[in-house]
Amino acid sequence: MLHSFAFGPQVKEDAVLFRVWAPLLERVLVRIEQRGEWTMQPGQDGWHMVEVAHVRAGDRYKFVLPDGLEVPDPASRFQPDDVHGPSELVDPRFEWRTDEWQGLRWQDIVIYELHLGAFTQTGTFLSAIEKLDHLQRLGITAIQLMPLSDFRGRYGWGYDGVLPYAPDSSYGRPEELKMLVDAAHERGICVFLDVVYNHFGPDGNYLPLLAPIFSGRHESFWGKGLNYDGEGSRFVRDFVIENAIYWLSEFRMDGLRLDAVHAMKDDSDPHILTELADRVRRAFPDRRVHLILENEDNQSSLLARDNGGRPCHFTAQWNDDIHHALHVAATGETFGYYEDYIDYRSRLCRALCEGFAFQGEHMGYRGRSRGSPSAHLPPTAFICFIQNHDQIGNRARGDRMVCSHSLEAIKAITAIYLLSPQIPMLFMGEEWGAVEPFPFFCDFDEELNRKVRLGRKEELRRLPGFHADDAPDPTSQATFRSAKLRWEAIEANEALADYYRLLIRLRHQKIVPLLYQARSCTAAHGADHPLIRIQWQMETATLHLVANLSDRAVVQTGPVPGQTIFASDGITDNSIGPWAVAWSLS
Numbered sequence: 248m249l250h251s252f253a254f255g256p257q258v259k260e261d262a263v264l265f266r267v268w269a270p271l272l273e274r275v276l277v278r279i280e281q282r283g284e285w286t287m288q289p290g291q292d293g294w295h296m297v298e299v300a301h302v303r304a305g306d307r308y309k310f311v312l313p314d315g316l317e318v319p320d321p322a323s324r325f326q327p328d329d330v331h332g333p334s335e336l337v338d339p340r341f342e343w344r345t346d347e348w349q350g351l352r353w354q355d356i357v358i359y360e361l362h363l364g365a366f367t368q369t370g371t372f373l374s375a376i377e378k379l380d381h382l383q384r385l386g387i388t389a390i391q392l393m394p395l396s397d398f399r400g401r402y403g404w405g406y407d408g409v410l411p412y413a414p415d416s417s418y419g420r421p422e423e424l425k426m427l428v429d430a431a432h433e434r435g436i437c438v439f440l441d442v443v444y445n446h447f448g449p450d451g452n453y454l455p456l457l458a459p460i461f462s463g464r465h466e467s468f469w470g471k472g473l474n475y476d477g478e479g480s481r482f483v484r485d486f487v488i489e490n491a492i493y494w495l496s497e498f499r500m501d502g503l504r505l506d507a508v509h510a511m512k513d514d515s516d517p518h519i520l521t522e523l524a525d526r527v528r529r530a531f532p533d534r535r536v537h538l539i540l541e542n543e544d545n546q547s548s549l550l551a552r553d554n555g556g557r558p559c560h561f562t563a564q565w566n567d568d569i570h571h572a573l574h575v576a577a578t579g580e581t582f583g584y585y586e587d588y589i590d591y592r593s594r595l596c597r598a599l600c601e602g603f604a605f606q607g608e609h610m611g612y613r614g615r616s617r618g619s620p621s622a623h624l625p626p627t628a629f630i631c632f633i634q635n636h637d638q639i640g641n642r643a644r645g646d647r648m649v650c651s652h653s654l655e656a657i658k659a660i661t662a663i664y665l666l667s668p669q670i671p672m673l674f675m676g677e678e679w680g681a682v683e684p685f686p687f688f689c690d691f692d693e694e695l696n697r698k699v700r701l702g703r704k705e706e707l708r709r710l711p712g713f714h715a716d717d718a719p720d721p722t723s724q725a726t727f728r729s730a731k732l733r734w735e736a737i738e739a740n741e742a743l744a745d746y747y748r749l750l751i752r753l754r755h756q757k758i759v760p761l762l763y764q765a766r767s768c769t770a771a772h773g774a775d776h777p778l779i780r781i782q783w784q785m786e787t788a789t790l791h792l793v794a795n796l797s798d799r800a801v802v803q804t805g806p807v808p809g810q811t812i813f814a815s816d817g818i819t820d821n822s823i824g825p826w827a828v829a830w831s832l833s
Contacts, residue, residue, distance in 0.1 A: 250496040250530065252489050255322035255412055258338055263302040267295050267310055267320065268482050269457035276311035280333060284311065292482065293458065304338035318453040322486075323413045325421050326397045330409050330451030339497055341425045345432035350501045350535030351388055353562055353627055354762040356437065357665075357751055358672035359387040360635055363395070363418045364402055365685070365730040366675055372414075372423040376430045378734070385678055385744070386751030389437035391504055391539075393636060395424070396443065399450035400690025402727040404636065405441070406506065407448030407689060411490045421498075428499050437501035439539065440494050444473065444487045444519075445510035450691050458482065465512035476515035488523045492530050502537030502562070503527075509544040520549065524560035539630065540564040545603045545618035550628040556763060558628075563670055566629040568594060568604035573633050573664065576796040577656040578648060582713075584612040592779055592796070596770035599667060599781055599792075602629045626668035626765055626783070633660050634674035636685060643713035645686025645730070647677075653798075654680070658746060659826040662813060663794060665750040666758055666830050668765055668783055676732045678747040679740040686719050688727040696722035750813065757812045757832070761785045777801060778823065791831045795823045809833025 251257075257264040265277045265285075270293025277297060278284040287295035287310075307327070309317040319326060323334035359382055364370035367378065382390065396408030397415045405415070414424050428438045446469035447454070454460040459479040465472030474483045494500045505511075505520075513519045524538055538561045540549060545568075551559045571588040572595035575581060581589050587610050588594050594604040602621035610617040621628075632638075639645055648657055657680075665671050676683060689699055703721050707713045719726040737744060764785035772779045777797035783790040791808050795801045806820040809831040817824020 250492055252322075252493060254486055254489055255320065255324060256336060258304060258336060262298050262300045263306075263336060264296060264298045265308070265320075267322075267457065268293055268486070269295055269310075270479060270482075271457055271459070272312060274313050277308055278311050278317065279306055279308045282306065293479075302336065304336050306336045307333035308336070309333045312456060316456070318456065319410065319451075321410065321454050321457065323397070323410050325416065326410060326413050327416050329416065330397055330399050334413075337421050341422060343425075343499070344429050348432040348499070349533065350537075351435070351437050352535065353537055353670070354759050355755070356389045356537070356670050357387050357754065358389045358391050358439070358630065358670065359385075359675065360391045360393070360632075360672055361675040362393045362404070362636065362685070362730070364727070365683075366732060367734070368731055370418065370731070372419040372427045376427055379430055379434050379436065381737075382436060383434045385748055386755060387436060387673070389439055389501065390431060391439040391672070392441060394441045394443055394506070397451075398448055399692075402724070403689040404640070404687060406443055407450070408443055409448045409450070409452040411442070411487075412493060425498055432499070437537075438499075439502040439504055439537065440498075440500045441504045441506060442491065442494065443506045444490075444523075445507050446470070446473070450695055462512075464514075467510040467512070469510070472510065472512045475511065475513040475519040480515070484519055484522065487519070488526050491523055491527055495527065495531060495536060501535065502539060504539040504541065504565075505561075506541055508540050508542045508549075521560060528560075537562040543567075543617075545605065545621070547603070547606075547619045547621040547624060550621075550624055552625065552628075556625065563628050563630050565635070565672075566598060566602065566631050566669060568598040569629075569631040569664065569667075569669070570633060570635070570638055572598055572604065573660040574638070574648070577633075577660050578652050587612050592772040592777065596772055596779060596781060599663075599669070600768035600770050600783075602626075625763070626768075627670055627762055629669045630672050631664045631667055631669040632672040632674070633657070633664055634677050635672065636674065639674065639685040640687050642686075643707050643718040645684035645719075647682060647684065649680045650682050653826070654743075655826040656796075656798075658743075659794065659796060659815065659828050661747070662750060662815065662828040662830070663792065665747070666754055666792075666813060668758065668762055668790065671754070673747075679737045679744045681732055681736065683730055683732055685730050686726055687721045688723075688730065689721055690724075690727075691722070753813055753830075758790070761788060761790060764788075778803060788832045791833065792828070793818075793823060793831075794828045795825065798825045800824050807831050 275287045275295040276284045285297045287297040320334040324337040325335040367374040394405030395414045397410040397413040398408045431438050461471040462474040474480050572591040575588045575591040598604040603618040605618040606620045767784045770781040778801045779794045781792040807829045812830040814829040815827040817827045
């Protein structure tokens with residue numbers, strides 16, 4: 248069932264109702280290409296509307312401001328000529344082949360994050376469909392798409408979107424995105440979308456000319472924050488919340504990943520995050536919809552569960568703590584934010600057992616405390632990974648671990664995170680050891696490109712361990728093309744792909760049935776040797792992890808407890824070899 252939305256055009260059988268929230272303007276026209284222009288009628292609360300007969304899907308239009316400036320619809324459904332061009336009317340109807348799809352249980356989820364432009368050489372919705380069979384064989388049950396909202400230029404990460412309702416035209420048309428979602432559902436794969444509600448991009452955002460979209464009271468890394476609590480904020484909140492429901496409804500996404508929610512400042516009650524989650528869950532009472540957070544502040548309250556163990560608001564959060572600890576273990580890198588994870592064994596044990604490694608303690612890199620108590624939350628409230636777009640893209644060259652570090656070390660940390668009771672997430676190409684970098688890339692006009700190049704160098708200079716001059720030009724098309732996966736490399740790396748398939752199959756068979764039984768967890772690691780031991784007490788069994796995250800064998804007392812699920816080579820009753828991991832049940 249399609250939901251109705253206040254923002255954006257309403258396409259009827261024989262007419263279209265155009266509407267725009269523009270309280271800063273007394274008069275707005277709508278100009279429809281090759282048809283003419285109509286004066287919109289001002290109404291309550293700053294709305295302007297007009298119904299035009301004999302307009303149909305495929306027609307293009309712009310809003311004309313009092314000074315003659317023509318702008319796209321802030322709630323445009325499609326921008327065939329990019330962010331400064333006209334908006335196209337889109338028929339929301341679609342013939343779904345998977346009409347009965349209701350989603351998957353959260354414990355069944357194995358996420359695969361991908362950037363549509365770099366996932367295939369063509370970089371389109373339709374070409375992505377061709378790779379779904381590979382993901383199904385791998386055992387992936389959810390793909391997470393980096394942001395799609397229309398952004399300026401031919402390529403970009405997607406976090407500079409300015410038209411949040413319009414899938415970027417560089418990837419294809421809206422109906423082709425629906426075809427991708429439909430094809431994923433046919434294969435039992437959910438589709439999650441990364442959405443950005445903390446800022447707008449620097450080029451093509453016309454909303455400030457129409458409405459009080461920003462607030463000077465709240466600053467962020469990107470400048471003024473969105474106006475979630477000032478005059479006119481009711482409509483700003485609705486614009487964002489309806490956008491979340493729009494992606495889940497019209498495109499049948501199975502969930503959303505909310506980018507950098509620590510930058511969504513709001514002094515009102517309820518907080519925008521709480522209201523968004525409440526309204527989304529009320530909108531889809533009969534579907535499994537999952538809401539994921541990125542939150543540097545590690546607020547455990549956003550992940551609270553009800554008495555039945557169901558998420559009150561958000562389903563899970565990306566767990567950077569596990570990434571950082573495992574990264575330090577495998578690479579030995581301790582610069583920048585990795586410095587707080589030099590004692591990676593204790594950080595890893597706490598993050599695996601309790602969720603956050605920092606639960607209110609001082610964090611040196613931040614210069615202040617971080618996090619809140621999280622041991623009361625189930626492991627499934629956290630998403631663990633050893634790669635994602637940020638952790639690769641934050642590096643000067645966007646290089647992956649496999650390019651410069653031991654494959655045995657990488658396989659060891661892979662066995663830890665894929666079989667952990669937390670929800671695992673892969674980054675595209677990881678499963679066959681893809682060596683393609685994933686550097687930051689964007690495509691603005693020359694002046695903005697110049698500023699981006701300078702800003703990128705300044706950012707890298709603040710992060711010890713990288714040399715700014717090593718970074719590729721983020722605005723170059725060659726930088727974007729360097730990130731495109733070369734799928735033919737799978738054949739040469741089939742052994743690693745088989746390793747991933749084995750671990751994910753074991754996860755589905757052995758770990759998933761236990762995930763909602765977790766009651767407690769204990770961990771131990773030696774002060775004078777690198778052995779890590781963790782056990783999770785479940786209702787019907789105890790899950791054990793024994794790991795040696797070092798390049799030398801370690802003496803151990805007694806065999807690995809219980810029935811082995813997975814064990815690396817080199818494990819005996821008396822010792823555990825370098826970079827060896829064992830999972831077992833008792």
